[in-house]
Amino acid sequence: MPSCAVLLVSFLLVFSCDVVWAQAAAPAKPASSSAYKVIRSISGANGHEDNGRYLVDDPRSVFVAGKDAKVTVYFEWEGPMGPHHFEGLWKSPEGKIVLISDFRYEAKTPRYNGYWSMLLSEATPSGEWNLEARIDGEPAGSHSFVISGSPSASSAAGPRMLSTSELYQKALDATVTIEKIAADQTLVSKSSGFWIGEGRLLTAFSAIDGATLLRITLRDGSQRSTDQVLAWNRWQDWALLKVDGSTRAWLNKSSKDASGVGDRCVFLEFVPAGAKLADGSISGQNSFPKAGQRLLIASGVTALSFGGPLLDEYGNYVGILGGSIIPGGDPIRGLSLLSESATTGRTADWDSTGMAVPQAVLPEVPANAAPLRLAELAGRGEFLAPVIKPNAVQSASLAIMGPGHATIPRDYKRVFSKSDVKPVVYVTWQGVVKGKLTAVLKLFDTDNTLITESKPRDISMAPGKYMTTTWEIPAPNMPPGIYRFDLVLNGKTAWRDFFKIVD
Secondary structure, eight states: OOOEEEEEESSEEEEOOOOOSSSSSOBBBBBOOSEEEEEEEEESSSSEEEEEEESSOOOOEEEBBBBBBBEEEEEEEEEOEEEEEEEEEEETTSSOOEEEEEEEEEESSSEEEEEEEEOTTTTTTEEEEEEEEETTTTTEEEEEEEOOOOTOOOSSOOOOOOOOHHHHHHHHHHHHEEEEOOSSSEEEEEEEEEEEETTTTEGGGGGTOOEEEEEEEOTTEEEEEEOOOEEEETTEEOOOOOOSSSSSOOOOOSSSSOOTTTTTOEEEETTTTEEEEEEEEEEEEETTTTTEEEEESSSOOOOGGGTTEEEESSSSSEEEOOOOOOSOOOHHHHHHHOOOOOOTTTOOOOOTTTTEGGGGOOOOOTTOOOOOEEEHHHHHOOOOOOOOOOOTTEEEEEEEEESSTSSEEEEOOEEEEEEEOEEEEEEEEEOOEEEEEEEEEEEEEEOEEEEEEOOOEEEEEEEOOEEEEEOOOOOSSSSEEEEEEEETTEEEEEEEEEEEEEE
């Protein structure tokens, strides 16, 4: 049987290729004018895996909020093989799309299937719900089910678990977009942040690293600017900003001192079409030298979502998305680099994993704390130079060159043994306009200390001209550890990556 691909997004999704049913399945609503034929659909609250196959234990279409933990809807299709884009649209009794989940899967046979699960709470609206499936934008069936109110619901005092739509709205109201602006007014990157009090904005340190100004865009489209930081920790990857002006809504810190594996959490994933609620359930925990504690969560996090809140079921923040363990590096690539050895030298596939900084590591910052300017942080050596990639650089990679006078790498990797022969930074140039660039390669350790830099090298460019250059890494002379290279063109950092030296 083909292997299964597992992805956690707005709700649990497991995709398989050969499921056999032991129960009678309800007929699915047909997907008209579609290349994808729905064979069947079924819903239930419980199921189990059996030798790689999923069976629904209690097929039914009526569920009780507060009693049933979840609703699982399964689909089976026939259609074209190959890579496909799948979407699941959950519609509330009012007919509104509450959540949209999407994933990509390559079908190896003409029949493929999968199931989605939506968590229930006493706050889940009662009525007839509907899950609509789409494949490559085409209708691919729908399945209806009914949720009734909880018989045990009471008005007793205490925290109330929020519905998915309430969590989505609460996160959206408190989250902002942060634009990192360089000294020459260039937009370097975009990320997220969230209000935790009047004029107090919490985000990842990576969202401010190297900035001279931060431009804040609120949900209503209005903008504010700030260069004031109340507190920060570059290794723990968090920063608290001071932003002038009133705040519409903010989030409270979770009352739990620690979040455990299996705790249900959500976060906003920002995509070109907007924001969607993603599954941020905690799948693991770890602690790293200097970086401290990190939470592993069930879904990958886009760079635009870095700095946003990880929410528990009550709408309180339990962490900050991002969680880089190497300042200036991507969180998951850094985690992958730590786990690599010189024998593998390959980046693991972490697309379905994200990281967050737990709120437990955040200190209490007094209301009268005096802010520092971004320029002061840069003067203290807290910042890395912002990366502004020019069109002249097509790519910059780490590699081992071939024997003799070969000009093409024989192996691309990021982990080098001290015995490796000629590890290099391999740069491919593409001519866009005529001109001359002065290139310097700089090597740093993770504390942002300069280890060595190359002599300046002139690069002559011309339209349509492609060429490659290499800079050798002195691995035999470098202690084992993690390092980074900065490719600097005309005084500006044009490319950055991290690598590892082992014995």
